[in-house]
Amino acid sequence: MRVLLIGSGGREHALAWKMTQSDRLEKLFVAPGNGGTQAIAENVALDVTDHTSVVDFALREQIDLVVVGPEVPLVAGISDDLRAAGLAVFGPSKVAAQLEGSKSFTKALCDEMGIPTAAYAKFDALEPALAYLDRQGAPIVIKADGLAAGKGVTVAETLEQAREAVRDCFSGTFGAAGAEVVIEECLVGDEASLFAICDGEHTILLPAAQDHKRAFDDDKGPNTGGMGAYAPAPVMTDALIERAYREIAAPAIKGMAARGTPFSGVLFTGLMITKDGPKLIEFNTRFGDPETQVLMMLLESDVLDILEATAHGTLANVSPRWKREVALTVVLAANGYPGAYEKNTVIANAAGLDSDTIQVFHAGTVRDGDRLLASGGRVLNVTAIGDDVGEARERAYAAVDAIDWPDGFCRRDIGWRAL
Numbered sequence: 001m002r003v004l005l006i007g008s009g010g011r012e013h014a015l016a017w018k019m020t021q022s023d024r025l026e027k028l029f030v031a032p033g034n035g036g037t038q039a040i041a042e043n044v045a046l047d048v049t050d051h052t053s054v055v056d057f058a059l060r061e062q063i064d065l066v067v068v069g070p071e072v073p074l075v076a077g078i079s080d081d082l083r084a085a086g087l088a089v090f091g092p093s094k095v096a097a098q099l100e101g102s103k104s105f106t107k108a109l110c111d112e113m114g115i116p117t118a119a120y121a122k123f124d125a126l127e128p129a130l131a132y133l134d135r136q137g138a139p140i141v142i143k144a145d146g147l148a149a150g151k152g153v154t155v156a157e158t159l160e161q162a163r164e165a166v167r168d169c170f171s172g173t174f175g176a177a178g179a180e181v182v183i184e185e186c187l188v189g190d191e192a193s194l195f196a197i198c199d200g201e202h203t204i205l206l207p208a209a210q211d212h213k214r215a216f217d218d219d220k221g222p223n224t225g226g227m228g229a230y231a232p233a234p235v236m237t238d239a240l241i242e243r244a245y246r247e248i249a250a251p252a253i254k255g256m257a258a259r260g261t262p263f264s265g266v267l268f269t270g271l272m273i274t275k276d277g278p279k280l281i282e283f284n285t286r287f288g289d290p291e292t293q294v295l296m297m298l299l300e301s302d303v304l305d306i307l308e309a310t311a312h313g314t315l316a317n318v319s320p321r322w323k324r325e326v327a328l329t330v331v332l333a334a335n336g337y338p339g340a341y342e343k344n345t346v347i348a349n350a351a352g353l354d355s356d357t358i359q360v361f362h363a364g365t366v367r368d369g370d371r372l373l374a375s376g377g378r379v380l381n382v383t384a385i386g387d388d389v390g391e392a393r394e395r396a397y398a399a400v401d402a403i404d405w406p407d408g409f410c411r412r413d414i415g416w417r418a419l
């Protein structure tokens with residue numbers, strides 16, 4: 001099988017790593033890829049925003065399956081353009097990707113399908129939004145409506161913080177994504193993520209994971225794309241998984257199919273487990289990053305079988321097997337992330353750590369001869385497997401400590417909720 005994987009994060013390195021374990025893989029291209037994928041696949045410098053060049057490349061290289069990692073190309077409709085050219089794609093259509101691309105689209109579907117989620121209101125101007133804040137009080141959650149790389153959300157403890165967040169959105173901090181602002185009730189509980197792979201009709205559930213969104217230990221600091229994760233997450237008991245699927249993911253999938261815009265790909269359901277049961281925080285329409293790093297460590301089956309069956313609508317024939325262990329990943333990020341950070345700093349001793357129980361997945365890295373340089377905010381994902389969270393965590397931090405990168409930092413408490 002000839003595969004084109006789109007993206008350049010830790011998620012893509014983890015998917016690529018798992019794909020290379022498949023006997024069915026003949027050739028893997030990653031566009032644009034990173035310093036990690038370069039070692040196991042062929043990186044291609046495609047401009048992913050130029051759909052025509054991606055389609056042309058895939059046709060020329062006789063690609064059997066295109067796998068789209070990140071949300072930005074999905075929301076821009078790359079799957080539709082690839083499918084229109086006759087290519088098989090793992091990834092939702094442009095309309096289905098609105099479940100991630102527009103918070104107000106999702107809220108409307110929740111209303112339509114009775115999906116439990118935070119109460120909300122939507123604004124396209126500052127004054128009415130501020131007036132609404134005054135009526136609601138704090139704590140309260142402010143969200144840029146569009147895509148903002150996980151950074152467009154402020155959980156405001158005080159009204160002053162809330163006002164500032166609303167002003168920020170409307171002043172253009174998140175560009176077009178902040179032209180509309182969603183203000184939400186603040187949900188209280190444990191967070192967890194449920195992953196459902198769906199071919200439009202049939203669905204398979206993956207192990208539930210827990211992410212660590214805040215930049216610093218003890219869940220302090222700003223929200224990030226995710227600083228670490230582990231799976232399975234004990235907070236998601238089988239009964240809760242079943243309930244969250246039945247009340248949240250399944251009605252969304254059903255609603256999209258009923259509208260004539262079926263969802264195909266992976267529906268990543270961000271949940272708050274409140275005292276009244278699971279509620280939707282947000283949908284994402286792609287694999288989580290860094291959750292995928294732990295899921296790929298746990299997957300025993302051939303990932304290409306799953307992705308291909310999704311693209312071809314034959315998922316009913318697939319039932320993946322998972323390891324019984326726990327996987328945990330620690331993100332090493334550049335000092336300053338999620339704010340401004342320096343690029344091209346040198347990372348030493350990150351090679352040679354991989355083993356049966358450890359994989360160092362790369363995100364923002366590039367190779368410069370023999371040197372490994374940091375080129376992004378989130379840079380490495382040190383991922384370990386163990387019999388329990390404690391063992392996986394010990395192994396992961398031992399590997400983290402072997403890496404020499406003075407310009408980076410990590411959280412030291414990944415997995416604390418499960419310990």
Ligand code: AMP
Binds near residue numbers: 281
């Ligand atoms: P999102 O980008 O929508 O996943 O939001 C990022 C993070 O903000 C979530 O992982 C939660 O920690 C937090 N968050 C978002 N919405 C809410 C809410 N309604 N109540 C409490 N926390 C929230």
Ligand code: GLY
Binds near residue numbers: 225226284
């Ligand atoms: N780790 C959260 C995300 O991928 O959005």
